Amino acid sequence: DKDIYILGIETSCDETAASVIKNGHEIISNIVASQIQSQQRFGGVVPEIASRHHVEQITLVIEGALLAANLEPADLDAVAVTEGPGLVGALLIGINAAKAFAFANGLPIIGVHHIAGHIYANQLMQPMEFPLLALIVSGGHTELVLMEGHGSFKLIGETRDDAAGEAYDKVARVLGLPYPGGPAIDKLALESDDAVEFPRAWLERESYDFSFSGLKSAVINYKHNLEQKGGTIVPSHVAAGFQQSVVEVLTAKTLKAAKEYNVKQVIAAGGVAANKGLRASLEMTFEKEGIHFYVPPISLCTDNAAMIAAAGTAMFMDGKRGNMEMNGRPGMPL
Ligand code: KG4
Numbered sequence: 026d027k028d029i030y031i032l033g034i035e036t037s038c039d040e041t042a043a044s045v046i047k048n049g050h051e052i053i054s055n056i057v058a059s060q061i062q063s064q065q066r067f068g069g070v071v072p073e074i075a076s077r078h079h080v081e082q083i084t085l086v087i088e089g090a091l092l093a094a095n096l097e098p099a100d101l102d103a104v105a106v107t108e109g110p111g112l113v114g115a116l117l118i119g120i121n122a123a124k125a126f127a128f129a130n131g132l133p134i135i136g137v138h139h140i141a142g143h144i145y146a147n148q149l150m151q152p153m154e155f156p157l158l159a160l161i162v163s164g165g166h167t168e169l170v171l172m173e174g175h176g177s178f179k180l181i182g183e184t185r186d187d188a189a190g191e192a193y194d195k196v197a198r199v200l201g202l203p204y205p206g207g208p209a210i211d212k213l214a215l216e217s218d219d220a221v222e223f224p225r226a227w228l229e230r231e232s233y234d235f236s237f238s239g240l241k242s243a244v245i246n247y248k249h250n251l252e253q254k255g256g257t258i259v260p261s262h263v264a265a266g267f268q269q270s271v272v273e274v275l276t277a278k279t280l281k282a283a284k285e286y287n288v289k290q291v292i293a294a295g296g297v298a299a300n301k302g303l304r305a306s307l308e309m310t311f312e313k314e315g316i317h318f319y320v321p322p323i324s325l326c327t328d329n330a331a332m333i334a335a336a337g338t339a340m341f342m343d344g345k346r347g348n349m350e351m352n353g354r355p356g357m358p359l
Pocket residue numbers: 038162163164165166189190191193194205206207208211295296297298299300301326327328
């Protein structure tokens with residue numbers, strides 16, 4: 026059979042990325058232009074500024090991905106692009122670049138859900154086995170998704186307020202750490218010799234939903250109370266306590282769902298899946314249960330286009346095609 030080469034494009038948030046994937050699982054090139062320095066100046070992602078960075082970078086990144094792959098547009102089978110969810114202005118830069126590239130080169134275009142992309146990052150490491158449970162934890166999402174086959178996504182739990190990564194970023198700000206807060210808290214937590222006790226948001230017994238805003242408030246209150254008494258917080262102890270609470274709830278709910286749905290494979294995805302504490306906890310838990318657990322390397326956990334091309338290849342094989350009417354869908358359902 027002929028090899029399938031798909032160009033992936035991702036611009037849903039703050040990374041401008043393009044990648045070529047062979048046969049849905051082999052990374053031929055993977056280019057990510059980060060805007061992190063710019064965001065550190067503003068303490069987060071400013072949508073309008075993100076869009077401007079995407080405009081500056083997108084052509085270079087696409088050319089770079091083809092160059093690194095040593096391929097011509099004519100060698101490609103399709104262009105896959107993140108259609109949503111995300112910042113609409115940011116999404117539109119990638120979508121319009123994909124449309125222009127596809128039109129100019131006579132290629133089909135495929136619209137990919139960003140979270141499907143995060144899940145399919147795992148396909149770049151090992152084949153998926155179904156039924157599969159995915160824990161998606163990123164700056165915008167905290168979801169448990171059950172997959173019974175390729176392209177089948179059933180949402181069984183989600184956050185009712187902040188996403189896990191959002192909680193990390195907000196707590197980091199309280200602790201005076203730079204943006205993005207996840208890696209900084211992770212590092213402090215692992216180095217810490219003690220941990221402040223914070224509550225766990227279990228919600229209803231049967232629920233696979235999550236909540237992180239109460240934990241965030243608990244951290245803020247802890248700091249205020251201590252400062253009112255003339256004390257000061259030990260940032261590493263707060264970081265460790267916060268991380269323990271997040272990791273314990275994420276691990277326990279993922280384990281409960283994995284057992285209830287009798288899944289063959291559990292995967293983690295999204296930027297917070299880069300968290301060392303969370304990775305260790307999930308690895309240990311599923312090892313003990315004898316359930317296959319995988320998490321991609323950190324570079325494939327955070328936003329990238331290889332994951333979009335991988336998910337796009339599964340859709341391509343399934344006969345799915347988009348068209349030139351494609352629009353950014355900020356609230357696109359999975
Ligand atoms: O998936 P991602 O790159 O972008 C979104 O689609 O949101 O995730 C970014 C989020 C940020 O909130 C960042 O703080 C968090 O992932 N993150 C981490 C770690 N590395 C990145 N959170 C906890 N621990 C980390 N090591």
